[in-house]
Amino acid sequence: MGRFDGAAVLITGATGGLGQGAAKGFAAEGAKLILSDIDRAALERFAATLGTETATLAGNIADEDLSEALVKLAVDRFGRLDIAVNNAGIAQSFVRLPQVPSDEARRILEIDLLGVFYAMKHQLPQMERQFKARGKGGTVVNIASVAGLVGAPKLSVYAAAKHGVVGLTKSAAAEYATKGVRVNAICPAHTRTKMVDDFVKISGAPQDLALSELTRGVPMKRVGEVPEIVEAMLFAADPKNTFMTGHTLAVDGGVGAI
Template sequence: MGRFDGAMVLITGATGGLGRGAAKGFAAEGARLVLSDLDEKTLAAFAETLEAETAILAGNIADEKLSEDLVTLATERFGRLDVAVNNAGIVHSFVRLPQVASDEARRVLEVDLLGVFFAMKHQIPLMERQFKASGKGGTIVNIASVAGLGGAPKLSVYAAAKHGVVGLTRSAAAEYATKGIRINAICPAHTRTAMVDGFVRGSGAPEAEALAELTRGVPMKRVAEVDEVITAILFAADPTNSFMTGHTLAVDGGIGAI
Protein backbone atom coordinates (compact mmCIF):
# COMPACT_ATOMS: atom_id res chain seq x y z
CA MET A 1 0.00 0.00 0.00
CA GLY A 2 1.40 3.39 -1.00
CA ARG A 3 0.79 6.60 0.88
CA PHE A 4 -1.10 8.00 -2.11
CA ASP A 5 -2.94 4.93 -3.41
CA GLY A 6 -5.70 6.16 -5.71
CA ALA A 7 -5.02 9.84 -4.96
CA MET A 8 -5.19 12.33 -7.81
CA VAL A 9 -2.03 14.49 -7.92
CA LEU A 10 -1.50 17.51 -10.20
CA ILE A 11 2.08 18.64 -10.86
CA THR A 12 3.17 21.69 -12.84
CA GLY A 13 6.66 22.06 -14.25
CA ALA A 14 6.57 18.29 -14.53
CA THR A 15 9.52 17.79 -16.88
CA GLY A 16 12.04 19.77 -14.83
CA GLY A 17 14.26 18.19 -12.20
CA LEU A 18 11.92 18.57 -9.23
CA GLY A 19 8.80 18.00 -11.33
CA ARG A 20 10.12 14.72 -12.69
CA GLY A 21 11.21 13.63 -9.26
CA ALA A 22 7.84 14.48 -7.75
CA ALA A 23 5.94 12.64 -10.50
CA LYS A 24 8.07 9.54 -10.02
CA GLY A 25 7.73 9.75 -6.24
CA PHE A 26 3.95 10.06 -6.25
CA ALA A 27 3.60 7.38 -8.93
CA ALA A 28 5.67 4.98 -6.84
CA GLU A 29 3.27 5.61 -3.95
CA GLY A 30 0.18 4.73 -6.00
CA ALA A 31 -1.03 8.13 -7.20
CA ARG A 32 -2.80 9.00 -10.42
CA LEU A 33 -1.32 12.03 -12.14
CA VAL A 34 -2.14 15.14 -14.12
CA LEU A 35 1.10 16.64 -15.44
CA SER A 36 1.80 19.95 -17.11
CA ASP A 37 4.77 21.76 -18.64
CA LEU A 38 5.55 23.92 -21.64
CA ASP A 39 6.61 21.36 -24.26
CA GLU A 40 3.97 18.78 -25.16
CA LYS A 41 6.35 16.28 -26.79
CA THR A 42 8.70 16.22 -23.81
CA LEU A 43 5.74 15.98 -21.45
CA ALA A 44 4.18 13.07 -23.37
CA ALA A 45 7.48 11.20 -23.58
CA PHE A 46 8.01 11.54 -19.83
CA ALA A 47 4.45 10.46 -19.03
CA GLU A 48 5.01 7.24 -20.96
CA THR A 49 7.84 6.28 -18.60
CA LEU A 50 5.62 6.40 -15.52
CA GLU A 51 3.82 3.38 -14.10
CA ALA A 52 0.75 5.40 -13.19
CA GLU A 53 -2.51 6.44 -14.77
CA THR A 54 -1.54 9.82 -16.22
CA ALA A 55 -3.12 12.70 -18.10
CA ILE A 56 -1.14 15.59 -19.54
CA LEU A 57 -1.81 19.15 -20.65
CA ALA A 58 0.96 21.37 -21.99
CA GLY A 59 0.89 25.13 -21.59
CA ASN A 60 2.29 28.25 -20.00
CA ILE A 61 1.57 28.53 -16.27
CA ALA A 62 1.63 32.34 -16.64
CA ASP A 63 -1.61 31.97 -18.62
CA GLU A 64 -4.45 31.67 -16.10
CA LYS A 65 -6.50 29.52 -18.47
CA LEU A 66 -3.99 26.69 -18.13
CA SER A 67 -4.65 26.46 -14.40
CA GLU A 68 -8.39 26.44 -15.00
CA ASP A 69 -8.03 23.76 -17.67
CA LEU A 70 -5.81 21.58 -15.46
CA VAL A 71 -8.43 21.54 -12.72
CA THR A 72 -11.09 20.72 -15.30
CA LEU A 73 -8.92 17.87 -16.64
CA ALA A 74 -8.41 16.46 -13.16
CA THR A 75 -12.14 16.55 -12.50
CA GLU A 76 -13.22 15.10 -15.83
CA ARG A 77 -10.56 12.39 -15.97
CA PHE A 78 -10.28 11.39 -12.30
CA GLY A 79 -13.26 12.93 -10.53
CA ARG A 80 -11.33 15.00 -7.97
CA LEU A 81 -8.07 16.69 -7.02
CA ASP A 82 -6.33 15.48 -3.87
CA VAL A 83 -2.86 17.02 -4.15
CA ALA A 84 -1.51 19.92 -6.19
CA VAL A 85 2.23 20.52 -6.46
CA ASN A 86 2.74 24.00 -7.89
CA ASN A 87 6.31 23.59 -9.05
CA ALA A 88 6.69 25.44 -12.37
CA GLY A 89 9.24 28.20 -12.14
CA ILE A 90 12.11 30.01 -13.83
CA VAL A 91 15.08 32.08 -12.72
CA HIS A 92 16.68 35.22 -14.12
CA SER A 93 20.29 36.07 -14.87
CA PHE A 94 22.65 35.95 -11.87
CA VAL A 95 23.30 39.71 -11.72
CA ARG A 96 22.76 42.66 -9.41
CA LEU A 97 19.31 44.25 -9.36
CA PRO A 98 19.93 47.15 -11.79
CA GLN A 99 21.27 44.70 -14.38
CA VAL A 100 18.11 42.57 -14.44
CA ALA A 101 16.31 43.33 -17.71
CA SER A 102 12.81 44.63 -17.06
CA ASP A 103 11.24 42.13 -19.47
CA GLU A 104 13.09 39.31 -17.73
CA ALA A 105 11.93 40.53 -14.31
CA ARG A 106 8.33 40.69 -15.50
CA ARG A 107 8.57 37.15 -16.89
CA VAL A 108 9.92 35.76 -13.60
CA LEU A 109 7.10 37.40 -11.65
CA GLU A 110 4.48 36.15 -14.10
CA VAL A 111 5.68 32.55 -13.97
CA ASP A 112 6.96 32.18 -10.40
CA LEU A 113 4.39 34.26 -8.54
CA LEU A 114 1.31 34.80 -10.68
CA GLY A 115 1.57 31.21 -11.94
CA VAL A 116 1.18 29.97 -8.36
CA PHE A 117 -1.62 32.46 -7.70
CA PHE A 118 -3.54 31.33 -10.78
CA ALA A 119 -3.03 27.68 -9.83
CA MET A 120 -4.32 28.14 -6.29
CA LYS A 121 -7.18 30.35 -7.46
CA HIS A 122 -8.60 27.39 -9.40
CA GLN A 123 -7.45 24.50 -7.20
CA ILE A 124 -8.88 25.82 -3.93
CA PRO A 125 -12.58 26.09 -4.95
CA LEU A 126 -12.58 22.48 -6.18
CA MET A 127 -10.95 21.23 -2.98
CA GLU A 128 -13.44 23.24 -0.92
CA ARG A 129 -16.36 21.71 -2.81
CA GLN A 130 -14.89 18.26 -2.25
CA PHE A 131 -14.66 18.92 1.48
CA LYS A 132 -18.27 20.08 1.66
CA ALA A 133 -19.42 17.01 -0.27
CA SER A 134 -17.33 14.29 1.34
CA GLY A 135 -15.35 15.71 4.24
CA LYS A 136 -12.13 15.22 2.26
CA GLY A 137 -10.65 18.36 0.76
CA GLY A 138 -7.09 18.40 -0.51
CA THR A 139 -3.49 19.48 -0.08
CA ILE A 140 -1.45 22.10 -1.93
CA VAL A 141 2.34 22.10 -1.94
CA ASN A 142 3.92 25.23 -3.40
CA ILE A 143 7.57 25.07 -4.41
CA ALA A 144 9.12 28.28 -3.13
CA SER A 145 12.82 28.61 -2.30
CA VAL A 146 15.21 29.47 0.50
CA ALA A 147 15.36 32.72 -1.51
CA GLY A 148 11.78 33.25 -0.35
CA LEU A 149 12.87 33.27 3.28
CA GLY A 150 15.73 35.76 3.10
CA GLY A 151 17.78 37.89 0.78
CA ALA A 152 19.34 36.39 -2.34
CA PRO A 153 22.08 38.60 -3.78
CA LYS A 154 22.06 38.62 -7.59
CA LEU A 155 18.67 36.88 -7.62
CA SER A 156 16.60 39.82 -6.41
CA VAL A 157 13.47 39.47 -8.55
CA TYR A 158 13.46 35.68 -8.17
CA ALA A 159 13.68 36.18 -4.40
CA ALA A 160 10.82 38.69 -4.53
CA ALA A 161 8.66 36.21 -6.43
CA LYS A 162 9.44 33.41 -4.00
CA HIS A 163 8.72 35.68 -1.02
CA GLY A 164 5.38 36.22 -2.71
CA VAL A 165 4.80 32.47 -2.95
CA VAL A 166 5.46 32.19 0.78
CA GLY A 167 2.99 35.01 1.40
CA LEU A 168 0.32 33.35 -0.75
CA THR A 169 0.92 30.04 1.03
CA ARG A 170 0.58 31.44 4.53
CA SER A 171 -2.41 33.61 3.72
CA ALA A 172 -4.39 30.91 1.92
CA ALA A 173 -3.52 28.34 4.58
CA ALA A 174 -5.06 30.57 7.23
CA GLU A 175 -8.12 31.25 5.07
CA TYR A 176 -8.83 27.56 4.46
CA ALA A 177 -7.59 25.90 7.66
CA THR A 178 -11.16 24.90 8.59
CA LYS A 179 -12.16 24.05 5.01
CA GLY A 180 -10.28 20.76 4.67
CA ILE A 181 -7.37 22.23 2.70
CA ARG A 182 -3.76 22.17 3.87
CA ILE A 183 -1.34 24.51 2.08
CA ASN A 184 2.42 24.43 2.67
CA ALA A 185 5.56 25.57 0.87
CA ILE A 186 8.83 23.74 0.31
CA CYS A 187 11.84 26.07 0.31
CA PRO A 188 14.90 24.34 -1.15
CA ALA A 189 18.36 25.80 -1.42
CA HIS A 190 20.24 25.29 -4.69
CA THR A 191 19.38 21.83 -5.97
CA ARG A 192 21.09 19.73 -8.63
CA THR A 193 18.69 20.64 -11.43
CA ALA A 194 18.98 22.41 -14.79
CA MET A 195 19.05 25.77 -12.97
CA VAL A 196 22.22 24.83 -11.12
CA ASP A 197 23.71 23.26 -14.24
CA GLY A 198 23.05 26.51 -16.09
CA PHE A 199 24.79 28.52 -13.39
CA VAL A 200 27.82 26.25 -13.53
CA ARG A 201 28.04 26.53 -17.30
CA GLY A 202 27.52 30.26 -17.27
CA SER A 203 30.17 30.86 -14.62
CA GLY A 204 32.97 29.75 -16.96
CA ALA A 205 34.71 28.18 -13.96
CA PRO A 206 35.41 24.47 -13.36
CA GLU A 207 32.36 22.71 -11.90
CA ALA A 208 33.91 22.17 -8.46
CA GLU A 209 34.89 25.83 -8.23
CA ALA A 210 31.47 27.06 -9.40
CA LEU A 211 29.64 24.82 -6.93
CA ALA A 212 31.93 25.95 -4.12
CA GLU A 213 31.01 29.56 -4.90
CA LEU A 214 27.31 28.67 -5.06
CA THR A 215 27.35 26.86 -1.70
CA ARG A 216 29.80 28.92 0.33
CA GLY A 217 26.96 30.10 2.60
CA VAL A 218 25.60 26.56 3.06
CA PRO A 219 26.83 24.84 6.25
CA MET A 220 26.73 21.45 4.50
CA LYS A 221 28.88 22.91 1.69
CA ARG A 222 26.96 21.22 -1.12
CA VAL A 223 23.82 21.54 -3.22
CA ALA A 224 20.74 19.47 -2.48
CA GLU A 225 20.01 16.34 -4.47
CA VAL A 226 16.61 16.16 -6.15
CA ASP A 227 15.54 13.14 -4.08
CA GLU A 228 16.18 15.07 -0.87
CA VAL A 229 13.69 17.74 -1.91
CA ILE A 230 11.18 15.16 -3.13
CA THR A 231 11.22 13.57 0.32
CA ALA A 232 10.05 16.91 1.74
CA ILE A 233 7.36 17.32 -0.92
CA LEU A 234 5.92 13.88 -0.21
CA PHE A 235 6.03 14.59 3.53
CA ALA A 236 4.11 17.84 3.10
CA ALA A 237 1.49 16.13 0.93
CA ASP A 238 1.18 12.98 3.07
CA PRO A 239 -2.45 12.64 4.24
CA THR A 240 -1.26 11.44 7.66
CA ASN A 241 0.58 14.77 8.06
CA SER A 242 -2.78 16.32 8.78
CA PHE A 243 -1.95 19.09 11.28
CA MET A 244 0.70 20.96 9.27
CA THR A 245 -0.50 23.94 7.27
CA GLY A 246 0.89 27.38 6.45
CA HIS A 247 4.39 26.00 6.99
CA THR A 248 7.53 26.88 5.00
CA LEU A 249 9.72 23.79 5.10
CA ALA A 250 13.32 24.72 4.39
CA VAL A 251 15.48 22.06 2.73
CA ASP A 252 18.57 24.20 2.85
CA GLY A 253 21.60 22.36 4.21
CA GLY A 254 21.54 24.45 7.36
CA ILE A 255 21.29 27.98 5.92
CA GLY A 256 18.42 28.84 8.24
CA ALA A 257 20.48 27.84 11.27
CA ILE A 258 22.97 30.70 10.88
Protein backbone atom coordinates in the same frame (compact mmCIF):
# COMPACT_ATOMS: atom_id res chain seq x y z
CA MET B 1 0.21 -0.19 -0.35
CA GLY B 2 1.40 3.36 -1.02
CA ARG B 3 0.74 6.55 0.90
CA PHE B 4 -1.10 8.03 -2.07
CA ASP B 5 -2.99 5.04 -3.48
CA GLY B 6 -5.64 6.32 -5.89
CA ALA B 7 -4.99 9.99 -5.12
CA ALA B 8 -5.20 12.46 -8.02
CA VAL B 9 -2.02 14.55 -7.93
CA LEU B 10 -1.46 17.59 -10.15
CA ILE B 11 2.16 18.61 -10.79
CA THR B 12 3.23 21.66 -12.80
CA GLY B 13 6.70 22.04 -14.24
CA ALA B 14 6.61 18.28 -14.58
CA THR B 15 9.53 17.82 -16.97
CA GLY B 16 12.07 19.75 -14.88
CA GLY B 17 14.32 18.09 -12.33
CA LEU B 18 12.06 18.60 -9.31
CA GLY B 19 8.91 18.01 -11.36
CA GLN B 20 10.13 14.68 -12.68
CA GLY B 21 11.29 13.68 -9.22
CA ALA B 22 7.91 14.57 -7.73
CA ALA B 23 6.01 12.67 -10.44
CA LYS B 24 8.14 9.56 -9.91
CA GLY B 25 7.82 9.83 -6.14
CA PHE B 26 4.04 10.15 -6.11
CA ALA B 27 3.63 7.47 -8.80
CA ALA B 28 5.72 5.04 -6.75
CA GLU B 29 3.33 5.61 -3.85
CA GLY B 30 0.24 4.78 -5.93
CA ALA B 31 -0.93 8.19 -7.16
CA LYS B 32 -2.65 9.01 -10.42
CA LEU B 33 -1.11 12.05 -12.08
CA ILE B 34 -2.12 15.20 -13.90
CA LEU B 35 1.07 16.65 -15.38
CA SER B 36 1.77 19.96 -17.05
CA ASP B 37 4.73 21.75 -18.59
CA ILE B 38 5.31 24.06 -21.52
CA ASP B 39 6.93 21.50 -23.87
CA ARG B 40 4.18 19.14 -25.04
CA ALA B 41 6.46 16.56 -26.64
CA ALA B 42 8.76 16.32 -23.62
CA LEU B 43 5.75 16.13 -21.31
CA GLU B 44 4.17 13.24 -23.20
CA ARG B 45 7.47 11.36 -23.46
CA PHE B 46 8.01 11.63 -19.73
CA ALA B 47 4.43 10.69 -18.84
CA ALA B 48 4.78 7.50 -20.88
CA THR B 49 7.60 6.32 -18.60
CA LEU B 50 5.73 6.52 -15.30
CA GLY B 51 3.70 3.32 -15.17
CA THR B 52 0.64 4.93 -13.61
CA GLU B 53 -2.57 6.44 -14.96
CA THR B 54 -1.58 9.89 -16.19
CA ALA B 55 -3.26 12.85 -17.87
CA THR B 56 -1.22 15.63 -19.47
CA LEU B 57 -1.87 19.18 -20.57
CA ALA B 58 0.89 21.39 -21.93
CA GLY B 59 0.86 25.16 -21.56
CA ASN B 60 2.33 28.26 -19.97
CA ILE B 61 1.61 28.55 -16.24
CA ALA B 62 1.59 32.35 -16.66
CA ASP B 63 -1.68 31.88 -18.58
CA GLU B 64 -4.52 31.60 -16.07
CA ASP B 65 -6.60 29.53 -18.50
CA LEU B 66 -4.10 26.67 -18.09
CA SER B 67 -4.67 26.47 -14.32
CA GLU B 68 -8.42 26.40 -14.80
CA ALA B 69 -8.11 23.70 -17.47
CA LEU B 70 -5.82 21.55 -15.31
CA VAL B 71 -8.34 21.44 -12.47
CA LYS B 72 -11.09 20.57 -14.94
CA LEU B 73 -8.90 17.83 -16.43
CA ALA B 74 -8.31 16.34 -12.96
CA VAL B 75 -12.02 16.28 -12.18
CA ASP B 76 -13.05 14.98 -15.62
CA ARG B 77 -10.43 12.23 -15.61
CA PHE B 78 -10.24 11.20 -11.95
CA GLY B 79 -13.31 12.71 -10.32
CA ARG B 80 -11.41 14.96 -7.93
CA LEU B 81 -8.16 16.79 -7.18
CA ASP B 82 -6.47 15.55 -4.01
CA ILE B 83 -3.00 17.10 -4.16
CA ALA B 84 -1.52 19.97 -6.16
CA VAL B 85 2.23 20.51 -6.40
CA ASN B 86 2.79 23.98 -7.83
CA ASN B 87 6.35 23.54 -9.01
CA ALA B 88 6.66 25.39 -12.35
CA GLY B 89 9.18 28.19 -12.25
CA ILE B 90 12.20 29.81 -13.83
CA ALA B 91 15.38 31.40 -12.53
CA GLN B 92 16.91 34.77 -13.35
CA SER B 93 20.29 35.96 -14.55
CA PHE B 94 22.82 35.91 -11.68
CA VAL B 95 23.36 39.69 -11.58
CA ARG B 96 22.80 42.68 -9.32
CA LEU B 97 19.32 44.21 -9.25
CA PRO B 98 19.96 47.16 -11.63
CA GLN B 99 21.32 44.74 -14.24
CA VAL B 100 18.17 42.61 -14.43
CA PRO B 101 16.37 43.46 -17.70
CA SER B 102 12.86 44.70 -16.99
CA ASP B 103 11.26 42.25 -19.39
CA GLU B 104 13.08 39.39 -17.65
CA ALA B 105 11.87 40.63 -14.25
CA ARG B 106 8.30 40.76 -15.50
CA ARG B 107 8.53 37.22 -16.90
CA ILE B 108 9.90 35.85 -13.61
CA LEU B 109 7.08 37.44 -11.63
CA GLU B 110 4.46 36.23 -14.10
CA ILE B 111 5.65 32.62 -13.97
CA ASP B 112 7.06 32.19 -10.46
CA LEU B 113 4.50 34.26 -8.54
CA LEU B 114 1.38 34.81 -10.62
CA GLY B 115 1.59 31.23 -11.88
CA VAL B 116 1.18 30.00 -8.30
CA PHE B 117 -1.61 32.52 -7.68
CA TYR B 118 -3.53 31.37 -10.77
CA ALA B 119 -3.01 27.74 -9.80
CA MET B 120 -4.38 28.15 -6.28
CA LYS B 121 -7.19 30.41 -7.48
CA HIS B 122 -8.66 27.37 -9.24
CA GLN B 123 -7.37 24.52 -7.06
CA LEU B 124 -8.65 25.80 -3.72
CA PRO B 125 -12.35 26.13 -4.64
CA GLN B 126 -12.36 22.60 -6.10
CA MET B 127 -10.81 21.16 -2.94
CA GLU B 128 -13.29 23.07 -0.80
CA ARG B 129 -16.20 21.69 -2.87
CA GLN B 130 -14.87 18.17 -2.31
CA PHE B 131 -14.67 18.78 1.43
CA LYS B 132 -18.24 20.04 1.56
CA ALA B 133 -19.51 17.13 -0.54
CA ARG B 134 -17.57 14.22 0.96
CA GLY B 135 -15.62 15.49 3.97
CA LYS B 136 -12.26 15.15 2.23
CA GLY B 137 -10.68 18.23 0.73
CA GLY B 138 -7.12 18.38 -0.49
CA THR B 139 -3.55 19.55 -0.06
CA VAL B 140 -1.51 22.18 -1.88
CA VAL B 141 2.29 22.08 -1.90
CA ASN B 142 3.93 25.18 -3.33
CA ILE B 143 7.58 25.00 -4.34
CA ALA B 144 9.13 28.23 -3.11
CA SER B 145 12.82 28.58 -2.23
CA VAL B 146 15.16 29.47 0.59
CA ALA B 147 15.33 32.71 -1.43
CA GLY B 148 11.72 33.21 -0.32
CA LEU B 149 12.82 33.28 3.33
CA VAL B 150 15.99 35.39 3.23
CA GLY B 151 17.71 37.85 0.94
CA ALA B 152 19.35 36.43 -2.18
CA PRO B 153 22.09 38.65 -3.61
CA LYS B 154 22.14 38.61 -7.42
CA LEU B 155 18.77 36.84 -7.43
CA SER B 156 16.64 39.80 -6.35
CA VAL B 157 13.58 39.37 -8.58
CA TYR B 158 13.55 35.60 -8.12
CA ALA B 159 13.71 36.17 -4.36
CA ALA B 160 10.86 38.67 -4.55
CA ALA B 161 8.72 36.16 -6.45
CA LYS B 162 9.48 33.37 -3.98
CA HIS B 163 8.78 35.66 -1.00
CA GLY B 164 5.44 36.23 -2.71
CA VAL B 165 4.83 32.48 -2.96
CA VAL B 166 5.45 32.19 0.79
CA GLY B 167 2.98 35.02 1.39
CA LEU B 168 0.35 33.36 -0.81
CA THR B 169 0.93 30.05 0.98
CA LYS B 170 0.47 31.45 4.47
CA SER B 171 -2.55 33.55 3.50
CA ALA B 172 -4.31 30.70 1.71
CA ALA B 173 -3.55 28.33 4.58
CA ALA B 174 -5.28 30.66 7.02
CA GLU B 175 -8.24 31.20 4.71
CA TYR B 176 -8.81 27.47 4.14
CA ALA B 177 -7.80 26.00 7.50
CA THR B 178 -11.41 25.11 8.34
CA LYS B 179 -12.37 24.19 4.77
CA GLY B 180 -10.54 20.89 4.45
CA VAL B 181 -7.49 22.23 2.61
CA ARG B 182 -3.89 22.33 3.84
CA VAL B 183 -1.42 24.65 2.10
CA ASN B 184 2.34 24.46 2.70
CA ALA B 185 5.52 25.52 0.92
CA ILE B 186 8.80 23.71 0.37
CA CYS B 187 11.81 26.04 0.40
CA PRO B 188 14.88 24.35 -1.09
CA ALA B 189 18.35 25.79 -1.35
CA HIS B 190 20.19 25.30 -4.65
CA THR B 191 19.43 21.80 -5.90
CA ARG B 192 21.12 19.72 -8.59
CA THR B 193 18.74 20.55 -11.43
CA LYS B 194 19.03 22.30 -14.79
CA MET B 195 19.01 25.68 -13.01
CA VAL B 196 22.23 24.77 -11.17
CA ASP B 197 23.74 23.22 -14.31
CA ASP B 198 23.01 26.42 -16.22
CA PHE B 199 24.66 28.50 -13.49
CA VAL B 200 27.80 26.39 -13.72
CA LYS B 201 27.90 26.80 -17.51
CA ILE B 202 27.30 30.56 -17.41
CA SER B 203 29.95 31.08 -14.73
CA GLY B 204 32.64 29.72 -17.04
CA ALA B 205 34.45 28.28 -14.03
CA PRO B 206 35.27 24.61 -13.46
CA GLN B 207 32.30 22.78 -11.95
CA ASP B 208 33.86 22.27 -8.52
CA LEU B 209 34.77 25.95 -8.26
CA ALA B 210 31.37 27.14 -9.48
CA LEU B 211 29.51 24.89 -7.05
CA SER B 212 31.81 26.01 -4.23
CA GLU B 213 30.87 29.63 -4.98
CA LEU B 214 27.18 28.77 -5.19
CA THR B 215 27.19 26.96 -1.83
CA ARG B 216 29.51 29.30 0.05
CA GLY B 217 26.74 30.25 2.48
CA VAL B 218 25.45 26.67 2.95
CA PRO B 219 26.73 25.01 6.15
CA MET B 220 26.67 21.57 4.48
CA LYS B 221 28.82 23.00 1.65
CA ARG B 222 26.93 21.25 -1.13
CA VAL B 223 23.84 21.57 -3.29
CA GLY B 224 20.72 19.59 -2.53
CA GLU B 225 19.80 16.46 -4.44
CA VAL B 226 16.40 16.05 -6.09
CA PRO B 227 15.33 13.02 -3.96
CA GLU B 228 15.96 15.06 -0.80
CA ILE B 229 13.56 17.77 -1.95
CA VAL B 230 10.99 15.27 -3.19
CA GLU B 231 10.95 13.58 0.22
CA ALA B 232 9.91 16.92 1.73
CA MET B 233 7.11 17.26 -0.85
CA LEU B 234 5.81 13.79 -0.02
CA PHE B 235 5.91 14.60 3.69
CA ALA B 236 3.98 17.84 3.19
CA ALA B 237 1.34 16.06 1.10
CA ASP B 238 1.10 12.91 3.25
CA PRO B 239 -2.54 12.24 4.19
CA LYS B 240 -1.38 11.41 7.72
CA ASN B 241 0.20 14.85 8.07
CA THR B 242 -3.11 16.46 8.97
CA PHE B 243 -2.14 19.27 11.36
CA MET B 244 0.54 21.09 9.35
CA THR B 245 -0.61 24.07 7.30
CA GLY B 246 0.84 27.46 6.46
CA HIS B 247 4.32 26.05 7.02
CA THR B 248 7.47 26.90 5.05
CA LEU B 249 9.62 23.78 5.17
CA ALA B 250 13.24 24.73 4.49
CA VAL B 251 15.35 22.00 2.90
CA ASP B 252 18.47 24.09 2.75
CA GLY B 253 21.56 22.38 4.12
CA GLY B 254 21.45 24.57 7.21
CA VAL B 255 21.14 28.03 5.61
CA GLY B 256 18.35 28.98 7.99
CA ALA B 257 20.45 28.02 11.01
CA ILE B 258 22.88 30.91 10.56
